[in-house]
Amino acid sequence: MTELRSIKIACRNVWKAYGSRPAFYFDSRGYKIDPDALAERLRSEGHLPAVVDASFEVATGEIFVIMGLSGSGKSTLVRCLSRLVEPSAGEILLDGRDLLKVSGKELIELRRHEMGMVFQNFGLLPHLTVLENVAFPLKIQKKSPKEREGRAREMIALVGLDGREASFPHQLSGGQQQRVGIARSLAVGPALWFLDEPFSALDPLIRRQMQDEFIRLQKMLKKTIIFITHDIAEAFRVADRLAIMRAGKIVQIGRPSDIVLNPADDYVAQFTEDMPLLRVIKVGDLATPADGAELYDEADASASIEELIPRIAGGVKSFSVLPANGVRRMVAAADVLAVLKRDVCRRSL
Incomplete structure (x- = not known):
């Protein structure tokens, strides 16, 4: 992400295990062992660890x-987030709650x-x-x-x-x-x-x-x-x-x-x-400070670099990146063509 945003929801070490007595494994002692070891122990004793120690944050x-x-x-994980399925352990924080x-x-x-x-x-x-x-x-x-x-x-x-x-x-x-x-x-x-x-x-x-x-x-x-x-x-x-x-x-x-x-x-x-890299990589991913370079065209930061290829073929050498947010950024045609070359080589292997 290109800007700081507040965290809307955070998932902290969430587990969901199915079986005869999954709660037994998530006491203060057992939960501190290595997650992979705990998941393997659950499987070996007839339980199904459907979600294993999941952690992430989602910004507003x-x-x-x-x-x-x-x-x-x-x-299963998304149902744990809304408690349609009750997690076996962990924290789910919505606006810190x-x-x-x-x-x-x-x-x-x-x-x-x-x-x-x-x-x-x-x-x-x-x-x-x-x-x-x-x-x-x-x-x-x-x-x-x-x-x-x-x-x-x-x-x-x-x-x-x-x-x-x-x-x-x-x-x-x-x-x-x-x-x-x-x-x-x-x-x-x-x-x-x-x-x-x-x-x-x-x-x-x-x-x-x-x-x-x-x-x-x-x-x-x-x-x-x-x-x-x-x-x-x-x-x-x-x-x-x-x-x-x-x-x-x-x-x-x-x-x-x-x-x-x-x-x-x-x-x-x-x-x-x-x-294809050309469809995955966005204009904003390649953007660098403009450093006073002469800019010939504009490109949206969220657009794929594939969309720039016809304009490069038409002679555009560099792009100013929108939105600028007060900082002039650019993408050079040469950087886009370098990704194209890498994509061709990668997909020909």
Whole structure:
């Protein structure tokens, strides 16, 4: 991240183990042993360590992606963060407050007012219209009918479903149903947004469109988002930072460019080997102080460097990077072409 932001949610040494008596292993003595040794001990005695000593922080306004193959523990971890699944040990701090210590009543209120959740199966109520589905969480909050309808219509417009307010879920395409799910989760104005494989049930074309929609919404709303996926291309496309999980353990955390350029181990390297560097590395990743250099064109810091190639082919030698934030930065065409050369060599091996 290029700027200092407050931490919205922090996960500290979180475990989730399934079995006959997992709590036995997390007393003050046993929990202090090496996490890998404890995970192995749990497995050897018939338990399943679904999440192993997970720690990370998510800044306000950041998209933090948790990814891994099926069975890696990513969905269990995100459910631990909202306590839909009770962790076996650790701390989960929301604005500095440990969610594992709040009462059931307090947790319900936090879910109703602070958290938005979108899941793979949409979860729409089939007997309710689009408008009624989106307004449903506001009804739970006991908002007035006028307030519910106004907010629901605003969210429906935001996701591009104007005119479908009276439609029922079965009258919508998969992509439209997912838009309704997104609108419903946004209706309460959550500060923290959980998305668990929200687009995996969609066909590739609709999935790409929904990723575009998601990126568009985030630029407008600037939510703090934890996004779960098993798709490396999707993860690299939407993430500010991502965590890669394997067998319940987080094996690497970083920006997409950090992970693809400096994988932590062979597993991560294999995971990312087919990702084109030109699409992963952003303009801002290559930016350096301008040092008075003559600048010929402008480029957005969040754009992939792939987008600069046609302009370089047209003769542009350097780019000023936006947003400037008071500091003049640049990217030289030669630096972009060096990444292109590296990508070609890497993918030809």
